Amino acid sequence: MAVIAEMLGVPDADSHLLRPWSAEICLMYELNPSEEYAQRAVKASVEFSEYLRTLSRERRAHPRNDLISALAQVVDEGQRLTEDELIGTCVLVLNAGHEATVNVTGNGWWALFRTPDQLALLRSDHSRVPRAVEELMRYDTPLQMFERWVLEDCEVGGVRVPKGSELGLLFGSANHDPAVFEEPDRLDITRGDNPHLSFGAGIHFCLGAPLARLELEISFSTLLRRFPRMELLAEPGWNPAYIIRGLRELRVRT
Numbered sequence: 001m002a003v004i005a006e007m008l009g010v011p012d013a014d015s016h017l018l019r020p021w022s023a024e025i026c027l028m029y030e031l032n033p034s035e036e037y038a039q040r041a042v043k044a045s046v047e048f049s050e051y052l053r054t055l056s057r058e059r060r061a062h063p064r065n066d067l068i069s070a071l072a073q074v075v076d077e078g079q080r081l082t083e084d085e086l087i088g089t090c091v092l093v094l095n096a097g098h099e100a101t102v103n104v105t106g107n108g109w110w111a112l113f114r115t116p117d118q119l120a121l122l123r124s125d126h127s128r129v130p131r132a133v134e135e136l137m138r139y140d141t142p143l144q145m146f147e148r149w150v151l152e153d154c155e156v157g158g159v160r161v162p163k164g165s166e167l168g169l170l171f172g173s174a175n176h177d178p179a180v181f182e183e184p185d186r187l188d189i190t191r192g193d194n195p196h197l198s199f200g201a202g203i204h205f206c207l208g209a210p211l212a213r214l215e216l217e218i219s220f221s222t223l224l225r226r227f228p229r230m231e232l233l234a235e236p237g238w239n240p241a242y243i244i245r246g247l248r249e250l251r252v253r254t
C-alpha cells in the first residue's frame, strides 16, 4: 500500500485511510454481495472519491512529481480525461495495486509451508525466487475470476457463445489446466515454462504486472534472508470470498 500510495502521491498522513477503503470497496467484487456489503462498499466509494476529488484539484493547482498531479494536468472534461475518469483510475490503481499482491504473499508462503521440499529448495538458492513467484501465482491464483460481455457471436472450444452473453473467466482453473501444465496440482518452484494467466490476458492484461513482480520478488527474498528459519504457527483461515482469494492472516514464528 505504501508503494502505490507514494506513486500516486497520497500524503503519508492519509495513507492509513486507504487500506480500509480498499477492503470495503473490494466487498463488491464478490459474487452476489449482500445488501450490507453493498452499502459498505458504496459508502467507502463515496468517501474515497471525494477524498481524491479534493486531492486532485489541489494537485492540479499545485502539481508535484506524482501520478495524481500528472493525471490532474490532463483533465479537460472532454478529449483526454474527465474528473470522474481520473477518480475511477486512481481508485482502480489503488485497489488493484495492493490487494492481489498481499494475497500472493500470504497464499504463497502458506503453499511453501505445506510443501517443505520446495521451501527447502528455495532456501538453498535465493536466485530461484523469480521463478518461484510465478509458480506461487499459478498454484494458488489470487484473482480467481473476471467477467466479460461477448460483443459478437463466436465459438470457443466447440461451444457456441452468442452475442450478449456474460462469461466468467476462471483464471485459477486455467492455471491448473493439464493440457498446458505438466502435473498442474504439484507446486514446482523450478517450473520453467509457466504461461499462467494470473495477470489476465489481452488488452486488459494487468497494468501493474512488472511492479507486482518486483514487489513480490523483493518481499520473498527479504523474508528468506532476514528470517531463514521462519515457521508456521497455526493453520490459517481464508477470507470468506471467492474472487479475491486470500488468507485472513498467516501466523509465523521468525
Ligand code: HEM
Pocket: 004, 092, 093, 096, 097, 098, 100, 101, 104, 142, 143, 146, 147, 197, 198, 199, 200, 201, 203, 204, 205, 206, 207, 208, 209, 211, 212
Ligand atoms: C500479484 C499481483 C496482481 C495480480 C495477480 C493482478 C491481476 C490482474 C488481472 C487478472 C487483471 C485483468 C483484469 C481483467 O482482465 O479484467 C489486472 C488488471 C489490472 N491491474 Fe493488476 N494484478 C496485480 C497487481 C497489480 C498492481 C501492483 C497494479 C498497480 C500498479 C495493478 C493494476 C492493474 C490495473 C490498472 C488493471 C486494469 C488494466 C486494464 O483494464 O486495462 N495490478 N490485474
